[in-house]
Amino acid sequence: MKVAAIQMVSGIDRDRNLAAAERLIAEAAATGARLVLLPENFPLMGQREEDKLTIAEADGSGPIQTMLSRAARQHQIWLAAGTYPARGDSATRVRARLSIYSPQGMLTAHYDKLHLFDVQLPDGRESYLESRGIEPGLAVVTARADEAELGCSICYDLRFPELYRQLVTAGATVLLVPAAFTATTGAAHWHTLLRARAIENQCFVIAANQGGSHENGRATYGHSVIYDPWGECLAEAGTGEAVITAELDFASQRELRQRFPVLAHQRIAVQAAPSAVIPDASVSAKTASTKTAAASPNTGAMPASPTHSAPSGDRS
Template sequence: MKIAVAQLNSSDSIDANLALLAENCGVASRGGAAMLFAPEYSLCVSGDPRTLVKARNHELLSALSSMALTNGLWLHAGSVQTEMPDGRCANRSLIFAPDGELAAHYDKIHLFEAALDDGESWREADIYCAGDVLKTVQTPLGLMGLSICYDLRFPDLYHAYGSVAVDAVAVPSAFTATTGAAHWHVLLRARAIETQCFVVAAAQTGTHSDGRQTFGHSLVVDPWGDVLLDMGGEVGVAFCEIDRAAIDRARRQVPSLRNRSEFGLATF
């Protein structure tokens, strides 16, 4: 089975980003992909997107639904800032089926916070409200667990997905260039190995209109931890063939999901 991954350099122009994502859906469909994965903040990279997305929830949902329907494919729209009643946004993944129906959504649970030695700092909780529920959805890849970017640093989330034996996990991201260079590959490979499933991580790349720099390197990792796709730093759409038999091979050879134990912590 073939999937497609869109690596973007999204700006603060929602309309321009919508048009580009629609083009990418067409590329994915013509290339024979069953599903396209987009990165975090696919429709808007902005230090404060609240005024940009205000009153556009229904419009953006309709546009994304139309992309899936028009191209006859599954669309994981990465994450889209969604206006909430308290004035903040949810950082929300949206997954559409080929008939245009919204199959699932997931609100990012762990909100990014960092104060790097080079002076770069982030605190998503000032603008975003956190979700509190894990979500799975049936897709062409099988049962898929949903997560977003900073969630990657919290293995208990993926432990929960491993406990229900998901076939894949999506991690749409906008990793900073600094943290990405240090941690991106090793964390994604670790999550694939410990959950024994495919990990699909579409990413933002390059320098954005708000000045931030993101790492790129959209990855697809198999259940053995092998990197099947690494898109480097360039924007575009790439394809990856998925052999779901790799899940059973990994779990047969090293039955770590079955061997997990609960334990306490003793202090001395």
Template sequence: MELVAIQMNAGPDWPANRDKLDALLQQLPPSRPLLVQVPENAVVFGNRQAALDLAEPLGEGPIQGQFCRWARELGIWLVVGSMPTRIEGSERLHTTSLVYNDKGERVGHYHKLHLFDVDVADGHGRYRESATYAPGDELCVVDSPFGRLGLSICYDLRFPELYRALRAKGAEILMVPAAFTRVTGQAHWLPLLQARAIENQCYVLAAGLYGEQGERQTWGHSVILDPWGELQACLPRGEGLIIAPLDLERLSRIRREMPVAQHARLSAVWRDKHEY
């Protein structure tokens, strides 16, 4: 079994992004099974109105239909890093990760919990995801032939309690599709990913957007990490894909020899000392 992260540059035009994704997916190795992840905002990026126009209700629409066909025709498990989905009765959207099995069936979805409302010293400067998107309110762990997939998106990476909760729900592979800015990526991307891998003893699959998108610059550096935090594959820049083998026995051995999940005491100590 192998893990694959696709790195690409995306813009506001879905047909152009679709064609680029299709060309990259045709480069997949012939071996199966494959777990393939595409970045956050691979469908549409950099234009609020384009996101509003392209957003689909969850489970409906031609964009989701395209991902379903790719998964089925290529015989892959496909994780869509994110796309905009509609919220009934709201003017805002969810940014949603979708998981398709190798039959093209959607077997999981996750609405991004943490929204990127920050100021960054780059060409764009001010980011306010909450102007367009609403936060989700549920965790998602998906059963798969590769192990249990814990879903997250980009800015979620800065909140370790989310990943601890995913581990508690049985996650073995942490999915971190992203569009990290160049400034924050250079400073924090790899250290945060390695921390999430090490502290939760999980594989980490992190596909990133890369390149210039008008006044925005994304970091790329898609990586695959093992549960010891060791780098299995990395694509620092450009477009393409990275591949690494999945070794669930290594994961089990690391967890067995250093059972940190069983040793964790903070929640019990806090409960004992702060009961009302």
């Protein structure tokens, strides 16, 4: 299966960002990619977290979702749309949503970011309060795309390995990581964290990052990358707009898991996510499936395993 990760340098104008995303999707599809991943915040890198409210969309309507459905259908691809602001339960905050569209242009799954980036970086010059404009999601999500079982995550989620083990327990073979890693945290941790998630879970990792200097003054790291289950880099971008591609060999992945059965050697219980199809999915179970596990509605913390309690949940 050929896959692509798109790297962008999104700005403060939604329509201009959508035009750039659509152009890059077409470029990725022209290489023969069957699955294409967009980065976090692809429609907007605003001046403030609250700016997301101005372009937030209700389920199934709006220019962002219209473009995504059209592009998937036009190019006959599976399209995993980084994040865009989706309306949730709060009047003052949005959900940071990763949506997956089938080659028929149908929404088959969505995942709302669980872990929010509320941090002050060690140098003291950068701080972020993502929870000011975003409310956390409540579910772990996997979704089928042809022979791939996609495990959904977003940016700061990368620092929480228990999420990825839940995804793999639910059957994930490919981990999606759309991101907007800062230049500072990216230089320090981006490759290390991504490679670790690939190796420990024996999964392919597709990571699509923002990459450059943005109109709002932010600097993001770029270096979108695709890793195989052994931790080998299959493709990597630099900075600026880019499309990277790689072939995923699932037969080799299955052989690795048989010969080096680290997942079967797990001694600490991990609760698997029960199967459920999201209400707005409108394709048959043969072409798409979604699995979810509820989190705490107050903290976004994941369910504890049968024998271990999980700490309360507190990005890149």
